[in-house]
Amino acid sequence: MLYIGIDGGGTKTKMVLFDENGSRLKELILPTVHVLTQPQDQSIEILRNGVNQLDPDHTAIIGAGLAGYGQQKELRDKIEYICKEAFRDRPFVVESDVRIAIEGALDGHDGIVVIAGTGSIALSLKNNKLTRCGGWGYQLGDEGSAYWIAKKMFNTFCKEIDGRLPKTVLYDLIMKECDLDVDYDIITFMNHLNRTSIASYAYINGLAADLGDPYAIDIYKQAALEIRSLIQTLLKEHHSIPTISYIGGVFEHASNYILPVLNETIETLISPIHTPEYGAYKLAKKLRVKP
Known part of the structure; x- marks a missing residue:
């Protein structure tokens, strides 16, 4: 078959x-x-x-x-x-x-899985009962997702343009990767993107983080804390600590920044x-x- x-x-x-x-x-x-x-x-x-x-x-x-x-x-x-x-x-x-x-x-076993791709959600399976946390969509939530990371990153870029934050390598990377002639072109650039397209630019944050950009690294830390919150909420469904796993593009591209934060408090985290x-x-x- x-x-x-x-x-x-x-x-x-x-x-x-x-x-x-x-x-x-x-x-x-x-x-x-x-x-x-x-x-x-x-x-x-x-x-x-x-x-x-x-x-x-x-x-x-x-x-x-x-x-x-x-x-x-x-x-x-x-x-x-x-x-x-x-x-x-x-x-x-x-x-x-x-x-x-x-x-x-x-x-097929009981436990918790958190998904962080374009959006984000966590799911608990216990005795064939499913409980979810997150997954509210990009307008209401999706914290820690690629879309969320990209929006945080572009918001930081705008603050760097204003001078609210000093310019870092993240500024230069966004200018290059988004092919912007002047930094204010970011407004027109964003107006032509949908949710999926915005999420696809989250990779720039990874490039910046790998070069030691403090803002990019902090965005990943915030994402990890949001993901950890989803897991910790679902842990209330279990009397003992279950097996916990993860999937999605955020983990594929930023595991070096996300997983250490999760492992600080979650001992049963395993690769899928x-x-x-x-x-x-x-x-x-x-x-x-x-x-």
């Missing part, structure tokens, strides 16, 4: 074809199908084309974890419709991207056991064994 595991986050959609034993056979990285940022027809087309490339014979069972599939019934219904139109005759199960993340990172798309594969496999 073949399975397709799909991790549909806010920035990209990753699809992996697995065999019965969980071995990766093929994989694709496609544009995001986030229900709030991608037109419905385009999301259907991206998902349909992706599964057809991986499984032209229509034999695979699909497990999909898609951003936006949460508490709001309207969004859940829309995502389910998109999946039905895209997958058609293929059997599938759809969950949130955070659900497959915790399934993969903890290999499996990827989110593997978690989606495991959910698809559970679908097959249902009576």
Whole structure:
């Protein structure tokens, strides 16, 4: 039997074809199908084309974890419709991207997983009960996310322009990486960016931090403290300290700055056991064994 595991986050959609034993056979990285940022027809087309490339014979069972599939019934219904139109005759199960993340990172066991990518959220799994913390979106929260880091970074840049803060290497890097002729061009530059695009510039903070920029390093410390707060809130759900893991681009690109802060107070922090798309594969496999 073949399975397709799909991790549909806010920035990209990753699809992996697995065999019965969980071995990766093929994989694709496609544009995001986030229900709030991608037109419905385009999301259907991206998902349909992706599964057809991986499984032209229509034999695979699909497990999909898609951003936006949460508490709001309207969004859940829309995502389910998109999946039905895209997958058609293929059997599938759809969950949130955070659900497959915790399934993969903890290999199906109880514990806590924090996700810091374009947005941020933490999820606790205990006795098959899921509890979330954060995940309020960029307008209300997403503290510690790539978007949050980028906004903090650009705000610091503006303060450096004003003279409220002295100019550092961060100022020079933003001028270069954003191709600005004069620093006030940042206003026009930002007005043409959406949430995902803004988040994509968080890498500049990493460049500055690696060069010892104090503001960039402090932004990462603030991000780590926000992420730690999500975890500590969910720890109240557990009588003993559970296994805690993490995934997302912030950890991939800034682990040297984020993890030491978390490790100061969290002794059970581990690297993720499996990827989110593997978690989606495991959910698809559970679908097959249902009576």
